[in-house]
Amino acid sequence: MNNLSYLKNVVTLKMDENKCTGCGMCLEVCPHQVFQMNGNRALIQKRDACMECGACRINCPAEAIYVESGVGCAAAVINSLLGKSDAACCCGPQTGPNGKNSGGCCC
Ligand code: SF4
Numbered sequence: 001m002n003n004l005s006y007l008k009n010v011v012t013l014k015m016d017e018n019k020c021t022g023c024g025m026c027l028e029v030c031p032h033q034v035f036q037m038n039g040n041r042a043l044i045q046k047r048d049a050c051m052e053c054g055a056c057r058i059n060c061p062a063e064a065i066y067v068e069s070g071v072g073c074a075a076a077v078i079n080s081l082l083g084k085s086d087a088a089c090c091c092g093p094q095t096g097p098n099g100k101n102s103g104g105c106c107c
């Protein structure tokens with residue numbers, strides 16, 4: 001998943017480098033390797049690879065990260081798995097051979 005990126009410059013992800021304590025938790029939890037360490041602080045290295053899952057924001061002990069989760073691709077995957085028919089994603093919901101939504105997605 002290292003080379004995935006979504007639409008350019010639409011991601012809501014922000015980070016306050018002054019609050020960062022350099023714990024590295026965001027690097028641990030991010031499924032798309034968006035963050036990198038820069039000395040004793042993290043920085044956003046690949047913003048357009050972010051799928052707005054919210055894992056980094058939830059797990060940052062310094063509350064240094066902001067991202068609007070629950071509206072992007074990750075939310076669409078979860079909604080799709082829950083059988084919600086309005087689930088949508090960058091490539092649209094996938095339909096399996098039985099005609100049911102299989103929850104597939106580009107991420
Ligand atoms: S989880 Fe928060 S405090 Fe820890 S490195 Fe990432 S931004 Fe910094």
Ligand code: SF4
Nearest residue numbers: 030050051053054056
């Ligand atoms: S919201 Fe998810 S994908 Fe985006 S930077 Fe945070 S952990 Fe990574």
